[in-house]
Amino acid sequence: MSEVRSRIQELLAPIESEMEAMNKVLQAQLGDDSPAVRDMTSHVGRFSGKQLRAALVLLVADATGRKSSEHVKVAAIVEMIHLATLVHDDVLDGAEVRRRVACVNERWDNQTAILLGDFLYSRAFGLSTTLKSGLTSRLLASTTSRLCAGEIEQSTQRYDFELTQERYEFICAAKTASLYGAACELGARVSEQVNSGSFAAEDELATSMACFGEELGLAFQIIDDCLDLVGDAEIVGKSVGTDVEDGKVTLPVLHVYASASEETRTTIRDIYTKPDFEKRAVRLREAVDLTAGLEYAKARAEALVDRAMTRLDALEESPARQTLKSIGDFVLGRNW
Amino acid sequence: MSEVRSRIQELLAPIESEMEAMNKVLQAQLGDDSPAVRDMTSHVGRFSGKQLRAALVLLVADATGRKSSEHVKVAAIVEMIHLATLVHDDVLDGAEVRRRVACVNERWDNQTAILLGDFLYSRAFGLSTTLKSGLTSRLLASTTSRLCAGEIEQSTQRYDFELTQERYEFICAAKTASLYGAACELGARVSEQVNSGSFAAEDELATSMACFGEELGLAFQIIDDCLDLVGDAEIVGKSVGTDVEDGKVTLPVLHVYASASEETRTTIRDIYTKPDFEKRAVRLREAVDLTAGLEYAKARAEALVDRAMTRLDALEESPARQTLKSIGDFVLGRNW
Numbered sequence: 001m002s003e004v005r006s007r008i009q010e011l012l013a014p015i016e017s018e019m020e021a022m023n024k025v026l027q028a029q030l031g032d033d034s035p036a037v038r039d040m041t042s043h044v045g046r047f048s049g050k051q052l053r054a055a056l057v058l059l060v061a062d063a064t065g066r067k068s069s070e071h072v073k074v075a076a077i078v079e080m081i082h083l084a085t086l087v088h089d090d091v092l093d094g095a096e097v098r099r100r101v102a103c104v105n106e107r108w109d110n111q112t113a114i115l116l117g118d119f120l121y122s123r124a125f126g127l128s129t130t131l132k133s134g135l136t137s138r139l140l141a142s143t144t145s146r147l148c149a150g151e152i153e154q155s156t157q158r159y160d161f162e163l164t165q166e167r168y169e170f171i172c173a174a175k176t177a178s179l180y181g182a183a184c185e186l187g188a189r190v191s192e193q194v195n196s197g198s199f200a201a202e203d204e205l206a207t208s209m210a211c212f213g214e215e216l217g218l219a220f221q222i223i224d225d226c227l228d229l230v231g232d233a234e235i236v237g238k239s240v241g242t243d244v245e246d247g248k249v250t251l252p253v254l255h256v257y258a259s260a261s262e263e264t265r266t267t268i269r270d271i272y273t274k275p276d277f278e279k280r281a282v283r284l285r286e287a288v289d290l291t292a293g294l295e296y297a298k299a300r301a302e303a304l305v306d307r308a309m310t311r312l313d314a315l316e317e318s319p320a321r322q323t324l325k326s327i328g329d330f331v332l333g334r335n336w
Numbered sequence: 337m338s339e340v341r342s343r344i345q346e347l348l349a350p351i352e353s354e355m356e357a358m359n360k361v362l363q364a365q366l367g368d369d370s371p372a373v374r375d376m377t378s379h380v381g382r383f384s385g386k387q388l389r390a391a392l393v394l395l396v397a398d399a400t401g402r403k404s405s406e407h408v409k410v411a412a413i414v415e416m417i418h419l420a421t422l423v424h425d426d427v428l429d430g431a432e433v434r435r436r437v438a439c440v441n442e443r444w445d446n447q448t449a450i451l452l453g454d455f456l457y458s459r460a461f462g463l464s465t466t467l468k469s470g471l472t473s474r475l476l477a478s479t480t481s482r483l484c485a486g487e488i489e490q491s492t493q494r495y496d497f498e499l500t501q502e503r504y505e506f507i508c509a510a511k512t513a514s515l516y517g518a519a520c521e522l523g524a525r526v527s528e529q530v531n532s533g534s535f536a537a538e539d540e541l542a543t544s545m546a547c548f549g550e551e552l553g554l555a556f557q558i559i560d561d562c563l564d565l566v567g568d569a570e571i572v573g574k575s576v577g578t579d580v581e582d583g584k585v586t587l588p589v590l591h592v593y594a595s596a597s598e599e600t601r602t603t604i605r606d607i608y609t610k611p612d613f614e615k616r617a618v619r620l621r622e623a624v625d626l627t628a629g630l631e632y633a634k635a636r637a638e639a640l641v642d643r644a645m646t647r648l649d650a651l652e653e654s655p656a657r658q659t660l661k662s663i664g665d666f667v668l669g670r671n672w
Contacts (some may be wrong), residue, residue: 034485036492088450111491114424114450119484121454125461125479134465137473141462148455149370155447156372 005237009051011326014319018058018072019051025076040116044083049237052220052327053183054079058207058328060187062320063312070190074136077124078183081144084120085179087113118224126292136186143182150174158247159272161257161265168251172221173214185210208311211308212324219301220331225250226297227334229281229290236334241281247272249305251300252293266290298332305332341573344386344410349664350655354394354408356389361412365459380419385573388663389519391416395663396523396545396657400436406526410472413460414519417480418457421515423449430561439586472522479518486510492585495608497593497601504587508557509550516553521546544647548660551644556667561586561634563670565617565626571672578619583608587636589620589630600624634668641668 030041054075091113118287121144128137154171158165172248181243188209189202227236228243230253243250249257249272257268271277271284305328315321348355366377390411397407433451448476464473490507493499512600524545525538563572564579565588579586585593593604607613607620615639620626651657 032481032485034489042490084454088454091450093445109491110427110446112488114427114453115484115488115491117450118420118424118457119481119488121457122477122480122484126474126481129470129474129477134470137470138465141458141465144458145455145462147456148451148458149368149373149453149621150456152376152448153370153372155445155451168482193615236353305352 007330008052011323012055014053014323015058015062018075019055019098021072022051022054022058022079023074024236025073025127026079029076029080030120030126032119037116037119041119044116044120051079052323056180056183056213056216056257056324056327057187059320059324060184060213061190063318063324064205064209066187066188066318068191070131070186071196073127073131074186074190075183077128077136077140078179078186080120080124080127081140082099082179084117084124085147087120091117098282129191135166135189139182139186141333143178146178147176150178152205154248157249159249159295161249161254161269163249163254165251165254168254169218172225173218176221176224177214177217180220181210181214184213184216188270191316205314208314212308212311215304215311216328219304219308219328220253222297222301222304223334224329226252226294227312228284228293230254241279242282243271244280251297254288254290254293254295255296256290259292260288302332305329338360339384343666344388347441347659347666348391348466349392349396350647350659351398354411355391357408358387358390358394358411358415358591359414360410361463362415365412365416365463366456368455371457376448379456380423380452380456387415387494389418389515392549392552392663393523395656395660396520396549397526399651399654399660400524400541400545401465401652402527404527406467407523409463409467410522410526411519413464413472414515416456416460416463417476418515420460420484423453423456454512462662465474465527469526470537471525475518475522479514482510482514483512486512486514490584494507495585497585497590497605497608499590499591501587505554506592508561509554512557512560513553515525517546517550518558520549520552546648548644551640552667553646553665555640555644555664558587558633558640559636559667559670562588565589566621566630577615580608580616580620588626590629591632592624592626592629595628596624630633638668641655641665 006202007080007134030038030044032038033040057078058067058071061067073254091110125137125141128140131137150171150173154175157167157171188206223244225248228240229250231240233240244253257265260268270282271280272285277283309325309328312321312324350412366374366380368374368377372505393411393414394403394407394622395405427446461477467473467602486509488508490511493503493507515568521542524542561579561584564576565586567576568577580589589604593601596604604620607623613619645661648657648660
């Protein structure tokens with residue numbers, strides 16, 4: 001984790017001061033008159049992690065030449081929505097450790113975690129209503145709907161070992177990539193003007209950036225699913241093995257299952273579903289050779305990042321564009 | 337319940353067609369491309385209940401002469417936020433029956449209920465961004481923050497038998513009355529114009545209506561807390577006794593506790609806290625005479641409704657104003 005963190009810090013060094021400004025906005029928004037709320041939000045602030053989504057807003061704004069005073073706020077809003085989903089995810093997954101700080105639902109209880117997530121969502125939307133244009137409110141509200149719908153779809157597809165890759169990616173795109181896409185689109189679209197001119201060329205660029213974000217986000221989720229399966233909690237910095245516990249059949253497993261013998265298939269299903277069974281992910285790794293599935297998933301993530309990189313061809317050469325390129329490598333290169 | 341429902345239906349007859357239009361907007365918003373989401377939202381739509389908050393938007397708009405085509409949408413948004421809080425409340429309370437339709441978390445699971453609530457919030461905010469002015473988005477985002485902060489405060493004050501009435505009411509105002517206040521304020525403030533003139537007289541009227549809503553909402557919550565303590569689930573139409581189970585010490589109990597003997601205090605605390613204890617509210621009613629507390633709480637609710645009624649003096653006589661008056665009686669007269 002410390003290695004990952006230092007790599008990402010190095011990567012984001014060129015926008016360090018904007019990230020600091022973003023974090024100031026974030027901290028101010030986490031404040032409240034209620035001591036109980038303050039106590040909790042200050043705790044949440046500490047597991048803010050890589051803040052990749054906020055960085056994407058700022059980097060795309062810079063690389064597209066649209067950088068404005070509003071982007072810092074937009075970046076904070078995107079990060080707050082992400083924080084809200086993390087807090088609610090922790091309830092969902094029953095995860096115990098999030099970035100090596102105890103989860104909200106471990107330190108307080110599920111009730112509080114739900115309310116805190118709701119509070120973060122409402123603060124994020126509230127902040128978006130203070131921007132000059134309604135664009136951010138509109139795009140992030142629809143993105144959040146898509147994100148929740150994706151998570152709901154996912155929960156209905158648990159223990160489905162015949163899930164197609166298309167369906168798996170559709171769900172990942174909705175629950176994860178959508179916010180990456182919105183972050184990049186807002187980076188390219190938000191401007192100083194109340195009514196920004198919507199010239200065709202500008203529109204095309206914003207759409208390219210949205211695609212860049214979606215593809216990057218999808219790759220991120222695929223790698224995340226690989227890490228959950230075989231990563232080390234110490235290195236990844238959050239609980240791993242939760243997907244198998246929760247019945248989420250992710251790309252590496254789907255790939256292995258599709259070409260496995262009936263015997264292996266039974267083994268996989270048993271490990272996922274046997275009652276009172278512990279460390280399912282570890283058992284799965286021991287019982288089944290997942291190499292081919294992991295290779296396949298990684299190749300798919302690489303292809304997505306490659307496609308994302310071609311989107312950057314529309315931009316003029318700049319340090320920000322260079323950093324966007326490096327983020328692609330970073331997403332692929334996370335350790336496992 | 338059927339009696340309550342028919343009374344409220346009779347009461348809202350004058351705005352029947354607007355309520356129908358509101359429900360059409362609501363149903364359209366609950367739709368989604370995802371079959372899993374549609375399946376759940378159609379279920380949620382069925383426990384929409386009295387829709388008092390939506391009715392308040394429409395009635396205040398009418399009574400203040402501000403009625404516009406936007407109010408139907410605003411009413412639907414307020415109702416969706418209320419639905420979202422209900423869905424999340426059900427997770428919080430572990431309630432099994434909500435308006436005699438199984439709760440989302442009984443039919444599906446807690447995970448899904450959290451996501452569905454998030455989906456409803458995001459749809460509500462999304463719809464608010466389609467209105468001509470940003471007023472609704474801004475007011476409802478800040479109201480939702482206050483609402484969540486109130487619930488968080490409440491959860492930290494559980495099992496506090498020395499909670500002051502002031503603090504109890506502060507929490508009730510935040511978690512319940514705030515949305516009533518916002519509904520009435522939006523009824524009075526939203527208009528056809530993009531930038532409505534903010535004349536002092538109009539501002540004063542909108543503030544009066546906000547106060548009317550807050551006072552009515554606070555009375556509603558106090559009566560609700562009485563019903564939870566001594567009401568019949570069949571008549572109330574939702575699980576009762578959940579406050580005692582959850583350690584929420586409400587006004588009637590606080591009042592009795594404050595003047596009780598040390599022995600009675602111990603009895604009350606034991607009933608709230610003893611592990612593996614069932615039907616705590618029933619036991620409390622059997623062991624302790626709650627009459628004085630219930631009378632006190634009801635008198636407080638009556639005083640609040642009286643004050644709310646004086647706010648209506650600012651309005652010209654009209655059928656809508658008459659209905660607003662009747663809603664005050666309705667809030668007080670709910671059976672227990």
